[in-house]
Amino acid sequence: MVWLTQTSMCLAQKVLLVGKLRILHRLERLRTFKFIRDPNAFELMADETRRRVIYLLRAKEMTVSQLAAELQKSPQAIYHHIRKLLDSALVEVAREERVDHFIETYYRASAEVFEFIHGEGGSEKYGEQRTREALQALKQLGIEARVDDEIISRLMKISKQMNELALTADMEEKIQQLEGIDFIGKKHVADYTNLLTMSDKQFEEWLNFERTRRNLLKSAVSGPMQVQAQNPKRN
Secondary structure, three states: OHHHHHHHHHHHHHHHHHHHHHHHHHHHHOEEEEEEOOHHHHHHHOOHHHHHHHHHHHHOOEOHHHHHHHHOOOHHHHHHHHHHHHHOOOEEEEEEEEEOOEEEEEEEEOEEEEEEOOOOOOOHHHHHHHHHHHHHHHHHHOOOEOOOHHHHHHHHHHHHHHHOOOOOHHHHHHHHOOOOOOHHHHHHHHHHHHHHHOOHHHHHHHHHHHHHHHHHHHHHEOOHHHHHHHOOOOO
């Protein structure tokens, strides 16, 4: 009995250890940060259901049926979204498990955080939607901003011009592959590298774009004195 008990405990510990190793292995393979330049990916993320799928798959691996139950959609509809996300490398197959006579496929997001770059062929429709949502969200902070097509178009144009001064895709990829540093750290590295690699002329252009964007936003805000009152220490 003692031998059986010890053997059972040993096997249980091994199973638990293997389970932990598998989990750690999956987490290690999940990239922290990923740059997205594919125009198709912009279009895909304009859909709310696909954004929710990405959100869920960042937290844990899930099957199509699990996603369908969570989002209250049909499995067929979810599978359609998954196929598109797979094609754009926003989602990947994490593992497969046999259940009776069927193979269950588990999916996960291909990174914890996606950085969408608008500068080179990014979807204008997606960029416009995200810009509009950001302006509308200012109201929750007590800032009444005018949200119209002209403001959005001008902000998009400035963002595109600023992105043209951003890092090259090769440098972004190198930063993405840095080890021992998390997403926030990589963002800092990218910002510092961008500032260091800019020429003086490019830096002045970047500052001018920032001034133009700030002035444009201020012109879109009604009651600017109310915004200043919330931050009395700022000039």
